[in-house]
Amino acid sequence: MKERERARWRCRRGLLELDIVLQRFMDKHYAALDEAGIRQFEMLLDFPDADLWHMIVQKDEDEGKADMQPVLRLLQSV
Amino acid sequence: MTVARRKFDAVIVGAGGGGMRAALQLSEAGLKVAVLSKVFPTRSHTVAAQGGIAAALGNVTEDNWHWHMYDTVKGSDYLGDQDAIEFMCRQASEVVYELEHYGMPFDRLENGKIYQRPFGGQSQNFGGAQATRSCAVADRTGHAMLHTLYQRNVRANTQFFVEWMGLDLIRDEHGDVLGVSALDIETGEVMILQARATLFATGGGARIFSASTNAFINTGDGLAMAARAGVPLQDMEFWQFHPTGVYGVGILISEAVRGEGGYLLNKDGERFMERYAPHAKDLASRDVVSRAMTTEIKEGRACGRDADHLLLKLDHLGEDVIKARLPGIREIAIKFAHADPVREPIPVVPTAHYMMGGIPTNFHGQVVAPYKTGPEEVVQGFYAVGECACVSVHGANRLGTNSLLDILVFGRAAGNQIIEDLKRNTHHKHLPGDAADKALARLARLDSQKDGENVAQVGDMLRKTMQAHCGVFRFADLLKQGVDKISEVAERVKNTEIRDKSRVFNTARVEALELDNLAEVAVATMVSAQARKESRGAHARDDFPHRDDDKWLKHTLYFSEDRRLDYKPVRLKPLTVESFPPKARTY
Incomplete structure (x- = not known):
């Protein structure tokens, strides 16, 4: 019901870099996500700050994270 | 309205490095500990600390805690309390080895000892050659510290309340602290967490400035709760x-x-x-x-x-x-x-990067304030550590790598002090009937506000005012206007309105409550800065460009209720060594 609000709060992080990128993502892309996209986003939000930031800026293709690639690409683009 | 109530031996607000280090000390001593955090503990702002932890281990070059103490006193521009600084520097090696023992994956030297790197402001031999004093985990020291402390706390049965926000401090008619009222962000429920010891470790508040390196969560919640409950805030003019x-x-x-x-x-x-x-x-x-x-x-x-x-x-x-x-x-x-x-x-x-001021404490982590007879009387049941506290080891200016050391040393010290104090205070004190009234009144005001102010807009105005009037370099006319302007903003904060009145995950409500807290911190900063007519450390005035030890070698205390200022002496006497007398600070 309050899925969006819950996600929005979980975008509050310890790193300012992530606060800003995740807020931009919420403003720009969150509303258009389908169920699978929302699940991917929530999986990404569960990563520790340092790891998530690394995934966003390094843009290396990681086989293990293939299932989150579509949302990760959006995060890399904002 | 009846409010649910739970009892703990100790309640800690904030789950960064300082809060979790204290929690660990208490849980491992068998006490029942609750830790509240707005975000998941390992996402606290400690995660952003990269530089490392200062400790005179001497693994790379010869080192000595006394040299570290000198650097810290000098870095503080002599506003730091020398008893607390000696206490911190002497304990540095011990808390680092303790963290290593807990599983912190420090970088290593070839010989297996903890690797150390040089950092600004650290010297050998009282101002001599560069010292090599910082212990780090690559550029993820804060991240590693949070994960290490969190795992260990889980094992010790610390009870975490994740996505909970502290609302107000609860004090009785004697001024003793009995716990906090808090909001469960997920359900919107308000609860009283009653405790024999209440510790604030809520971090900094640099979100009062438009230009801030701090994460969004750093809204000075602990400072504002303390200030609303009549506890003064110390040295708020000093922001790095x-x-x-x-x-x-x-x-x-x-x-x-x-x-x-x-x-x-x-x-x-x-x-x-x-x-x-x-x-x-x-x-x-x-x-x-x-x-x-x-x-x-x-x-x-x-x-x-x-x-x-x-x-x-x-x-x-x-x-x-x-x-x-x-x-x-x-x-x-x-x-x-x-x-x-x-x-x-x-x-x-x-x-804006780091807040040197905060809730006044002694080096045992006990909150101290001038109440009855002396300037530093212990507020019974109340403790604070880390950036939200002013112990004061950073004085007018903090040295890099001293903040992670600060939270470890004083997190542990406060834990030990609480264990001692609770041996004497074996029962929970009587909770007054109006314990949650202040918090409930603020929530009720938000729910009923009509034709009110927009939270984002007023917040923006607050940050712009602080940035323009109380930034890096301070000017008499701008500070004077700034006091009026920030007072106007604080009035507008009292009339904020939120459209979403629902209870579940109402982040608009949380942000309005955070703005209440930012306003307390902002007014304290502006009023304290306008009054200090000298330049010392991070407080730099155009009209008073020099340090003035005759008039201003003293700590500021700001009281929210009537915006009154008071001052108290700097503790120049260390615990065992000779005092470092103030002298010109050149590098």
Whole structure:
């Protein structure tokens, strides 16, 4: 019901870099996500700050994270 | 309205390094401990600390806690309390080894000992050669510390209340602290967490400035709760500004850029630091560079449509050097300034970074305030550690790598003090009937407000006012106007309105409550800054450019209720060694 609000709060992080990128993502892309996209986003939000930031800026293709690639690409683009 | 109530031996607000270190001490002693955190504990702002932990282990070069103490006293511009500084520096090695024992994966030397690296402001032999004192886990020291402490707390059965926000401190008619009222963000439920000991470890509040390196969660919640409950705030005029935050977003561009040969330009393309610091130029100390940048902005030589930022040029270093030695910085510049430093300069401004002031405590972590007879009477049942506390080890200016040390030493010390105090206070004190009234009244006001102010707009006004009137370099006229302006903003904060009145995950409500807290911190800062007529450490005034030890070698205490200021002496006497008397601070 309050899925969006819950996600929005979980975008509050310890790193300012992530606060800003995740807020931009919420403003720009969150509303258009389908169920699978929302699940991917929530999986990404569960990563520790340092790891998530690394995934966003390094843009290396990681086989293990293939299932989150579509949302990760959006995060890399904002 | 009846409010649910739960009892603990100790309740801790904030789950960063300081809160979790204290919690561990208490849980391992068998006490029942609750830790509240707005976000998941390992996402606390401690995660952003990269530099390391200062400790005179002497693993790389000869070192001594007494040298570290000297550096800290001098760095504080003599406003630091020398008993607390001696206590911290003496315990540094022990808390680092303890953390190693808990599983912290410190970088190592070939011989297996903890690796140490040099950092600004650290010297050997009382101001001699550079010391090598910082213990780190690559550039993830804060991250590793949070994970280590969290795992250990889970094992020790610390009870975490995740996505809970402290609302107000509960005190009885004697002023004793009995716990906190808190909001479960997920359900919107208010609860009283009653405790024999209440510890605040809520971190900093640099979100009061438009340009801030702090994460969004750093809204000074603990300070505001203390201030609303009648506890003074100490030394709030002292905020450390970092010279190079990315314009518009605040993200820190490390000193490494200027270390590699990057330099600052004004709108005329002039390398202006040559005028302000002919020798050190762009590598002058943080306060010198930040002040020079602010002067350029004030005198109309800044860049951009609003003439409000400067440029950090590094393309002359060449693409290979930038990609090899500064990859993280290049990523940040591209992502946040849309400037690839290989080709174009990064727009930067001096950016608020760390709050030296806070809730006054002694070196046992006990909150102290002038109530009955002395200036430093213990507030029974109340403790504070870390950035939200002012113990005061950082005085007027903090040294890099001393903040992670601060939270470990005083987190543990407060834990030990609570264990002792609870042996004497075996029962929970009687909770007054109106314990949650203050918090409930604020929530009710928000729910019933009509034709009120927009939270985001008023917040923006608050941050702009602080930035313009109480930034790096302070001017008499701007401070005077600033006190009036920030008072007006604080009045508007009392009339904020939220459209969403629902209970479940109402983040608009949380942000309105955070704005209440920011307003307390902002007013305390402006009033304290206007009153201190000298320049010391991070507080730099145009009209009083020098330190004045005769008049101002004293701590400020700000009382929220009537915005009154009081002062108390700096503790110049260490525990066992000779005092370091104030002298000119040159590097």
